Amino acid sequence: MPSQLTVKTVEQRGDHYDVSFRDADEFDGLETPDWATDLAESKVSGSEVRMGRDGTDDWFIQSVRVPADHVDSEGDASRKALEVATVISEHELYDSQ
Numbered sequence: 001m002p003s004q005l006t007v008k009t010v011e012q013r014g015d016h017y018d019v020s021f022r023d024a025d026e027f028d029g030l031e032t033p034d035w036a037t038d039l040a041e042s043k044v045s046g047s048e049v050r051m052g053r054d055g056t057d058d059w060f061i062q063s064v065r066v067p068a069d070h071v072d073s074e075g076d077a078s079r080k081a082l083e084v085a086t087v088i089s090e091h092e093l094y095d096s097q
Contacts, residue, residue, distance in 0.1 A: 005061065005085050010074045016046075017071065019081035020063040027052025030062055036088050043084045044070060061085050 009020045024030060030050045036059075040049045046067040051059045064081035071077045 005082065005089070007078045007082070010078055010081075012068060012074070012077075015069070016048075016065045016067050017074065017077035017081070018063055018065055019078055021085065022052075022060060022062050024050075024052075024062055027054060027060070027062060033059065035091070039088050039091055040064065040084045043087045044080050046070065047080070047084050049084060049088060061088060 005021045007019055007021060008023070009018075011018050011020075030052045032049055032051060036049050036051055040047045044066055047070075048065040050062045050065075052062050053059060064084045066077045066080045066084075068077075071080055
């Protein structure tokens with residue numbers, strides 16, 4: 001069962017906001033499964049999700065990148081990233097892959 005996500009940091013980096021939920025150092029490596037890419041795109045066009053595993057088969061969301069031209073502020077970027085994270089964490093593949 002996915003845990004409740006809390007935004008840790010929001011940084012504007014060029015043409016996107018990087019909204020982090022977990023420290024990248026918690027994972028051996030980060031990647032974006034195809035199914036997560038499709039879900040992120042379905043919620044916020046142009047968004048990207050970075051996910052990792054912690055030594056188990058479970059996926060965890062590390063961060064979401066939100067295009068800066070889709071939001072008005074850091075707070076808006078956080079809300080959009082949480083929308084993306086929610087649709088991913090509610091998807092059946094989140095628990096089974």
